[in-house]
Amino acid sequence: MSLNLATESSEKNKLAGQPSFQSISEFYAGKNVLITGITGFLGKVLLEKLLWSCPQIGHIFALMRPKRGESIGARLDSLLASKLFDRLRQDRPDFRSQISPLQGDLFEPNLGLSQKDVELLIRNVSIVFHSAATVRFDEHLKIAVQMNLEGPKKVAELCERMPHLEALVHVSTAYANCDRRVVEEAVYAPEVHPQKLLDAIEWMDDDVLEQVTPRLLGQKPNTYTFTKQLAEFYLTDRFSHLPIVIVRPSIVGASWQEPLPGWVDNFNGPTGVFAAISKGLLRMMQGDVRCKADIIPVDIATNIIISSVWNFRLFSRQATVYNAGVGPGNRLTWGDVERITPEYFVCNPTQSVIRLPKASFTTNSLWCNINWLFNHQLPACLMDLWMYASGRRTVFVRVSNRIRKSTRSLDYFTSREWVFNNTNVLSAMDRMSPSDRLEFDCDASKVDWRLYLERYCTGVKQYALKEDLDDNGSARAHIRKLQRLSLMWNVLLCVLVWRFTLKRVPLAHTMWVLMLNLAMSLFEKLPRLARS
Structure with a gap:
């Protein structure tokens, strides 16, 4: 959108009695914000982006709970010491003063907040970002309901008491309605009413x-997607009087550009897969190489979350749902992931690689299971046997089982493809000024996927695995050793096939001899062909 269009929108807003056109940064100026899930992957990036791109923002309150004896203040200090906040530390060393951690817990009544903190939030907060959730696909239904359904309910009940509330942003998932192939920016009614389930949980x-969970899930693959859909419907039904915005990111992956290319600090979703590939621990999983890998960089997802509130308040109160996916163009497929990630990890290996990085997807579940048995479990058992014989702790079978459990939870998503229509996201982008389009980039259609995957793999090595990028000499030497061992194994395999199969089967033996004779005759003719 041009600046002329921005000016035109400003004039229309004045005539309609609405605020004049504001940039996104101006919109957030002076506003106090509450964020839940600030220690999560998306929550951290959201915090950093708000502080960096909206420097005039008021105060940010962070709902946190103590963990392993560490106070919320110490947890916040540890979080802010991350490289994620490097540019803020360099530009505004006092940015910590804009953040106040508040002790709370989604599992507790009234979010576990003290009365003093409740009054503080009610009096000051105007925008709430609720990103806290359990993202484990195999979570027990009771815990998933308490975290992903009852948690948003408690947040909304607190928001009801905020006289200055402008928006409650609920971060959901694009796969909340994964039983539909085409997902519009609309809230769909679930088969089970959320309140009935909340009552039953009691x-x-x-x-x-646990016995009735499969029946309750219906066509949903796990408790995560199930409870996320319930939360969307419950919020918009029970709290329809609140200014609710729902943002649905697809598969949130490492950052594309901001604040650091490839930044990622957990092993959820594709990050865990890439890490396992880099170590040679994962070589095959179920999936369709033709299907779209709808990975949205975390910085783009964060920009959509921030700009959705701006668009909702200033332009379209009807635009309450935003599908934060890649969109119809610029496809990244699981076949691209299968090809690019092993190539990268062979050239830029991680430390302590077990086998050569290699990855493949298959739609054949039987072949996948056979491959897992002989190409994963059997080598893991042999390596554990060697570890046991040398007096060391066995780990490989346990790690292999954990990887298997993790990848099986992804089978549903790597074997299917969805269309996430994102009209509201595109409309918000059209209303942005050119400078806002740069600062709050929401366009995943222009991402260079090869470069992105290379940055992602670098991020896995540097930030998730915490390995030194400059210390590659020994890792590359180890990869060359594994390549030689792989070549020796393939030669040995050919010899064994010849010895026990081809030599004993007359037809196979005859075919083998014919192929050798044909090859020899071609070699003999090469000099004559070259002279002619």
């Missing part, structure tokens, strides 16, 4: 609940 014991 009296139903864990064993009974």
Whole structure:
């Protein structure tokens, strides 16, 4: 959008009695914000981006809980010491003064907040970003409901008491409605009413609940997507009087550009897969190489979250749902992931690689299981046997089982493809000034996927695995050794096939001899062909 269009929008807003056109940074100026899930991957990037791109923002309150004996203040200091906040430390060393951690817990009544903190939030906060959730796909239904459904309910109940509330942003997932192939920017009614499930959770014991979970899930693959859909419907139904904005990122991956290219600090989703590939621990998983890998860089997802509030308040109160996916163009497929990530990790290896990095997807579940048995479990058992014989702790079978469990939870998403229509996101982009389009880039259609995957792999090595990028000499030497061992193994395999198969089967033996004779005759003719 040009500046002329921005001016035109400003004039229309004045005539309609609405605020004049504001940049996104101006919109957030002076506003106090509450963020839940600030210690999560997306929450950290959201915090950093708000402080960096909206420097005039008021105060940011962060709902946190103590962990392993560490106070919320110490946890916040540890979080802010991350490289993620390097540019803020260099530009504004006092940025810490804009953040106040508040002790709370989504599992507790009233979010575990003290009365003093409740009054502080009610009096001051105008925008709430709720990003806290359990993202474990195999979470027990009771915990998933308490975190992903009852948690948003408690946040909304607090928001009801805020007289200055402008928006409650609920971070959901594009896969909340994964039983539909085409997902619009709309809230869909679930088969189970959320309140009935909340009531049942109160009296139903864990064993009974576990037995009925498959029936409750219906066509949903896991408790995560199930409870996320319930939360969307419950918020817009029970709290329809609140200014609710729902943002649905697809698969959130490492950053594309900001604040550091390739930044990622956990092993959820594709990050865990890439890390396992880099170490040679994962070589095959179920998936369709033709299907779209809808990975949205975390910085683009964050920009959509921030700009959605601006668009909702200034332009379109009807635009309450934003599908933060890649969009229809610029496809990244699982086939691209299969090809690019092993190439990168062979050229830029991680430390302590077990086998040569290699990855493949298959839609054949039987072949996948056979491959897992002989190409993963059997080598893991042999390596553990060697570890045991040398008096060291066995780890490989346990790690292999953990990787298997993790990848199986992704099978549903790597074997299917969805269309996430993103009209509201595109409309918000059209309303941005050119400078806002640069500062709050929401356009995933222009991402160079090869470069992005290379940055992602670098981020896995540098930030997730915490390895030194400059210390590659020994790792590359180890890779060359593994390449030689792989060549020796393939030669040995050919010899064994010849010895025990081809030599004993007359037809196979005849075909082998014919192929050798044909090859020899071609070699003999090469000099004559070259002279002619």
